[in-house]
Amino acid sequence: MSLLDLFRANKRAKPTAEAARDRLQIVLAHERISRDGDDFLPRLQKELMEVIARYVAVDQKKAVVKLDRGDDVSTLEIEIELPTPTAGERRTERVQQAASNG
Amino acid sequence: MSEVIVVTSGKGGVGKTTTSAAFATGLAMRGYKTVVVDFDVGLRNLDLIMGCERRVVFDIINVIQGEANLKQALIKDKRVENLWILPASQTRDKDALTKEGVEAILAELRKTHDYIVCDSPAGIERGAHLALYFADQAIVVTNPEVSSVRDSDRILGVLASRSQRAEEGRDPVKEHLMLTRYDAARVERGEMLKVDDVQDILAIPLLGIIPESQSVLNASNQGVPVILEDGSSAGRAYADAVGRFVGEDIPHRFAVPEKKGLFSRLFRGAA
Secondary structure (H helix, E strand, O other): OOOHHHHOOOOOOOOOHHHHHHHHHHHHHHHHHOOOOOOOHHHHHHHHHHHHHOOOOOOHHHEEEEEEEOOOOEEEEEEEOOOOOOHHHHHHHHHHHHHHHO | OOEEEEEEOOOOOOOHHHHHHHHHHHHHHOOOOEEEEEOOOOOOOHHHHHOOHHHOOOOHHHHHOOOOOHHHHOEEOOOOOOEEEEOOOOOOOHHHOOHHHHHHHHHHHHHHOOEEEEEOOOOOOHHHHHHHHOOOEEEEEEOOOHHHHHHHHHHHHHHHHHOHHHHOOOOOOEEEEEEEEEOHHHHHOOOOOOHHHHHHHHOOOEEEEEEOOHHHHHHHHHOOOHHHOOOOHHHHHHHHHHHHHOOOOOOOOOOOOOOOOHHHHHHOOOO
């Protein structure tokens, strides 16, 4: 402790080197796995949307793919917003349903 | 037997050129015929750090394009025996650097020199790739700072997969860690990554710890490789690293703060 340290406001600031080490270990562990593979997320998103579009009408712009690389668990989160049917479509649907119910 | 050594890092501004200049000078001082080659086409700076900027006539691109021969382009250092500099071009762009051209120059230099030190540009594009492609050994220059460590890891990946040795399935490029701008006092306070942490993360042998030192700027101001600066801690650290490189067993002496006098202990944190 030097004399000047006594007057420093934030002398109790938490050491940050540990955070640097921990963050690097996590990010590099993941980067090494996919080191030579290209970034697959855009392709994943495109292919997923193609499959889903075969069954439901979806807006390509309303899909969000998120990847969170954690220490113990990594999550892949895919959020696709389905459009609300317009009034006309809802009526047709009802008619079809009624017909099939006999 | 001559060896091609690339000095690389991925990230810019971590001390590649300072290291190339000091290391090549150190090898030459030990009697090895050494040439240091600037691969940073378009952003040449090795000439300034080596203090020969006013003696550049031809450069590596002139040689590749057949406008000059290698002998004309090599600049012999005036202070140290056995030391030559091959400057990069300042006016052309990186595309003028071709794999065949670089290969031919290195093959010719191998005949006349013991060590060929290649000063890589930053990044992982063409210039950086060609600087490391033909390497036998690599000195990875890293600062104890997250972005530098990450980029070093990336460049180690490139060395392991895209060097000529890797492509031809030969023995891998021998890797060395040069940790620069190390501030042991900040490490003690927990503000900077420890050398052990960086080495743990990158998992390559430690060649040298270069302490943060004002003499590096002073030396570059004057165009003197820092290894030639008397009394400079960074200079001594580079000299030690050269010794280790050629097989001597030298302990790392800059991992702990240097002892300070009473005055500096009172006024600068020696906590």
